[in-house]
Amino acid sequence: MGTTIGRIFDLTVQKYPNKEAIYDVRKNLRLSYKEWSVQVNKFANALLAEGVTKGDRVSTFLFNTEELATAFFACTKIGAVFNPINFRLMSEEVGFILQDADPEVVLYEKALEPVVAALKDRFSRTSFWYIDEDAPDYASSYQQKVAGASDASPEVSVDENDLYAIMYTSGTTGRPKGVLHSHREIVEQSLIVIGATKLDSYDIGLVTAPMFHCAELHCAFLPRIHAGASNVVLHQFEPKKVLSLIEKERITKLFAAPTMWNMLLQEDLKQFDIGSLKLGLYGAAPMAPSLVRACHDQLGISLVQAYGMTEMGPAITFLGEKDQLTKAGSAGQACLNHEVRIVRPNENGPSEPDDVMPAGETGEIIVKGPCMMSGYFQRKEITEKTLYKGWYHSGDIGYLDEDGYLWVKDRVDDMIISGGENIYPREVEDILHAHIRVLDAAVVGQPDDRWGETVTAFVVKKDASITEEELDEWCKNSDQIANYKRPRKYIFCEALPRNASGKIQKFILRKQLEDLSIPGTGK
Numbered sequence: 001m002g003t004t005i006g007r008i009f010d011l012t013v014q015k016y017p018n019k020e021a022i023y024d025v026r027k028n029l030r031l032s033y034k035e036w037s038v039q040v041n042k043f044a045n046a047l048l049a050e051g052v053t054k055g056d057r058v059s060t061f062l063f064n065t066e067e068l069a070t071a072f073f074a075c076t077k078i079g080a081v082f083n084p085i086n087f088r089l090m091s092e093e094v095g096f097i098l099q100d101a102d103p104e105v106v107l108y109e110k111a112l113e114p115v116v117a118a119l120k121d122r123f124s125r126t127s128f129w130y131i132d133e134d135a136p137d138y139a140s141s142y143q144q145k146v147a148g149a150s151d152a153s154p155e156v157s158v159d160e161n162d163l164y165a166i167m168y169t170s171g172t173t174g175r176p177k178g179v180l181h182s183h184r185e186i187v188e189q190s191l192i193v194i195g196a197t198k199l200d201s202y203d204i205g206l207v208t209a210p211m212f213h214c215a216e217l218h219c220a221f222l223p224r225i226h227a228g229a230s231n232v233v234l235h236q237f238e239p240k241k242v243l244s245l246i247e248k249e250r251i252t253k254l255f256a257a258p259t260m261w262n263m264l265l266q267e268d269l270k271q272f273d274i275g276s277l278k279l280g281l282y283g284a285a286p287m288a289p290s291l292v293r294a295c296h297d298q299l300g301i302s303l304v305q306a307y308g309m310t311e312m313g314p315a316i317t318f319l320g321e322k323d324q325l326t327k328a329g330s331a332g333q334a335c336l337n338h339e340v341r342i343v344r345p346n347e348n349g350p351s352e353p354d355d356v357m358p359a360g361e362t363g364e365i366i367v368k369g370p371c372m373m374s375g376y377f378q379r380k381e382i383t384e385k386t387l388y389k390g391w392y393h394s395g396d397i398g399y400l401d402e403d404g405y406l407w408v409k410d411r412v413d414d415m416i417i418s419g420g421e422n423i424y425p426r427e428v429e430d431i432l433h434a435h436i437r438v439l440d441a442a443v444v445g446q447p448d449d450r451w452g453e454t455v456t457a458f459v460v461k462k463d464a465s466i467t468e469e470e471l472d473e474w475c476k477n478s479d480q481i482a483n484y485k486r487p488r489k490y491i492f493c494e495a496l497p498r499n500a501s502g503k504i505q506k507f508i509l510r511k512q513l514e515d516l517s518i519p520g521t522g523k
Contacts, residue, residue, distance in 0.1 A: 002160030004183040006077035008190070008226050010153070013037045016201065016228045024066040025245065026235040031066070033228075038151045039066075044074035046149040050105060050127060054079030054156060057103040057166065061085045061094065061112055063235045064211045067131045067142065069221070071107055072211075076183065079158045080104075082165040083178075084212035086499070087111075091118035098123055100178055100377065101166050105129055107142060160184040166377050167214055169310050178377030179310045186218055188370040189313040192336045193223040196318045197253065197281055197304055201228035204276075206251045208234045208242050209260065214314045215283050219306055220255035229253075239263045243272040250276040258287035259440070259498060265294055266439075277301050283308065283315070288433035289328035296324065307331035307408060311392055313371030316340060317406050329430065331398070331406040338369035341391070342400050350388035362399045362409060366391040397424065414506055416445035416453050423455060423485045425506075431478050432487075435471065437463035442496050442504045443487065446513050457487035458509055460495060491516075 017034040024030075031039065052058060058080045062068045068084065075082040083101045085094060094115055098106065103126060108116050110132040120128060120138055130139040164183045168176035193199070205224045209216040211233075224231055232249050234241060237260055245251060254277060256264070261282060280295065283306035295303055302321040308314035317340065319332030334340045342363040344355040357363040368391050375383035386393055397415060398408040409415075409424035416423040425443035432441035440460035445453035459471065468490040475486035497508040 002184060003187050004076060004158050004160055004162070005164060005186060005222070006073060006158060006183075008187065008222075009037070009040065009073045009076070012225055012228050019201075019228065020230050021225070022066055022069060023230070023232045023249070025233060025241075027066065029066055036070070039070050039146070040073045040077065041151045041153055042146045042149040043070050044077045044154045045152070046145040047074060047080060047105060048078060048154060048156075049149060050145070052078070052080050052104045054158070055081060055163065057081045057083050057101045059083040059085055059098065059101060059103040059106045060212065061087060061106060061108040061116065062131070062212070063087050063109065063111065064207055064233050065109065065131065065235065066233060067107060067109075068211050069231075069233065072217070076164060077158070078154050078156045079162055081163050084165075084167065084217070086168070086212055087210065088499070089115070091115045095119040095122060097168055097176065097178075098126065101168075107131060108139075158183070160187065163374075167310055177379055177382070180374045180377055181313065181371075182374060185313055185371045185373070186222065188337070189218050189315065190223045190226045192371075193219050193306075193315060194227055196306075196315075196320070196335060197223070197279060199223055199227040199229060199253070203227065203229040203252045204232065204250060205229055205253045205255075206232045206234065206242065206245055206249070208237045209255055209257060210236075214310050215257070215306070215308075216255055218313055219283065219315055220253075220281060224253075237263075239267050243267060243269070243274060246277050247273045252276055253279045253281070255281040255283070258282055258291060261287070261295055262291055262440070265291075265298055269298060274299065279304060279321075281306060288430045290430075290434040292324055292328050305332055307406065309392075309394060309396075311373045311386070311394075312367055312369065313373075315371075316367045316369060319405075323405070327405050329407065330401075331408050333404055333406070334367075335369075338367060338371075340400070340406055341366050342398065345397075350385050350393050353389050353391045357399070359400055359402050362397060365394045365396045365398050365406070365408065367394060368392070411506075414444070416443075416455055418445070418448075418451045418453050418455065418484060425455075427481055428455060428457070428475075428485055428487065431475055431481055432457060432459065432471065435466075435474050437461065437466040438471075440496050442506065442509060444506050444509045444513065446489065454488040455485065456489045456491065456513060458491050458493055458496060461492060 013033045018032050021033040021036045022031050058075050060068050060071050105127045107129045128139040129142040131142040135141045160183045165181050166178040168178050211217050279302045281304050303324045305319040306315040308316045316338050317332040318335050342357045343351045345364045351364045372392050414425055428443045429441050432438050439462040442458045446456040448454045497505045
């Protein structure tokens with residue numbers, strides 16, 4: 001039958017029954033692996049009592065909580081399909097996912113009750129379980145459901161090839177798609193991450209990135225459970241709270257998106273003893289080389305980058321500690337049992353896997369490996385296109401250097417074509433990020449009658465005195481980008497629109513440009 005995610009959990013419980021498994025900071029609840037196993041079994045049996053059967057969907061609409069972690073393993077033990085939903089979504093967006101996934105049960109919390117209340121009448125067949133006290137009239141109490149359930153291990157046969165989850169893509173370009181993953185694919189992912197991050201049972205990890213996203217769930221949380229490590233769960237990211245917990249709980253390993261690492265660096269680090277932190281894993285979005293160096297210099301930790309996408313589990317490459325500075329800006333090399341190719345993009349359909357580009361030449365990134373999704377839920381046509389000839393066609397643009405390291409330039413959809421020249425926003429963004437008075441930056445193409453498109457930069461200031469003229473001089477004087485690539489317009493803003501995984505939602509920025517009707521200067 002092979003190993004399932006639920007089996008991973010049971011094996012760790014057997015090996016480390018009295019070790020602290022999880023500490024929920026919000027509830028001040030600490031559970032050993034044995035105590036947590038009781039909760040997992042109770043929730044699994046409560047779902048069975050509700051009529052949930054193998055293959056049925058169970059959705060969670062939660063911040064980081066012990067209940068989300070418990071639901072994750074409970075579903076895997078009874079063959080229910082786990083569907084974690086982004087807690088930042090509004091009611092219509094959540095409604096779209098619920099309509100698509102059609103779950104039997106939705107687990108949610110007080111902070112998100114207004115969102116659920118606005119859409120619950122459309123899902124009369126769905127049972128809503130409320131994890132906090134004083135459940136609304138239309139919802140059931142999660143605590144009551146679990147309290148009355150058996151703590152015996154449920155007797156459901158689950159196979160490694162059974163569907164484990166529907167995880168919806170982050171929607172950087174529009175409506176999300178439900179990515180289907182089996183137990184086997186994610187067990188493989190967990191093993192790969194354990195090796196890449198040198199995890200062992202003595203580690204203590206801090207869960208602060210969103211658990212509904214596969215970057216935290218599959219590349220940080222699950223591997224720690226797999227290795228028998230301990231987990232501190234923070235309801236949501238707060239820089240000062242993160243630093244305080246690193247000191248108090250002696251955290252050794254932490255995953256965070258680049259924007260989160262950047263926010264930690266803005267704090268007064270001298271106030272905290274963070275010497276226990278040995279390794280930082282980052283991913284979900286590119287990290288500018290200047291930020292990599294700042295993490296090294298100011299935090300004094302080893303860094304490992306994971307590049308990937310939900311469809312691949314997510315990690316497909318790692319950039320290890322020894323390469324962080326010498327290969328700064330690279331996504332690293334293909335992870336264990338994965339193959340990465342750069343192929344010539346095809347405007348008329350999927351790129352051909354055998355039309356491989358030479359080292360150093362840019363093309364579409366395609367991948368093959370054991371963690372690749374089985375497809376998109378109820379999206380046969382796009383599945384066939386995306387998994388053409390057995391390769392995942394990422395839609396990302398990049399190249400492999402002579403040493404086999406992957407360099408990701410941008411999304412195919414984000415590439416700017418100005419005067420017939422291809423411009424990859426990331427290389428311009430890296431120049432802007434390197435300016436000492438820039439906190440954040442994103443570059444998009446703006447339609448232009450003369451050039452086709454011109455480069456427009458959205459910039460978040462670190463220093464209020466910075467001007468458009470200063471940034472233009474900065475780019476003009478850079479020896480890293482050609483003159484035609486520099487922004488022709490700068491728009492200063494309070495923050496960039498990001499999804500929960502830290503990726504900039506450039507379709508929102510392009511819409512803002514349309515609404516502002518800002519002409520390109522073409523200068």
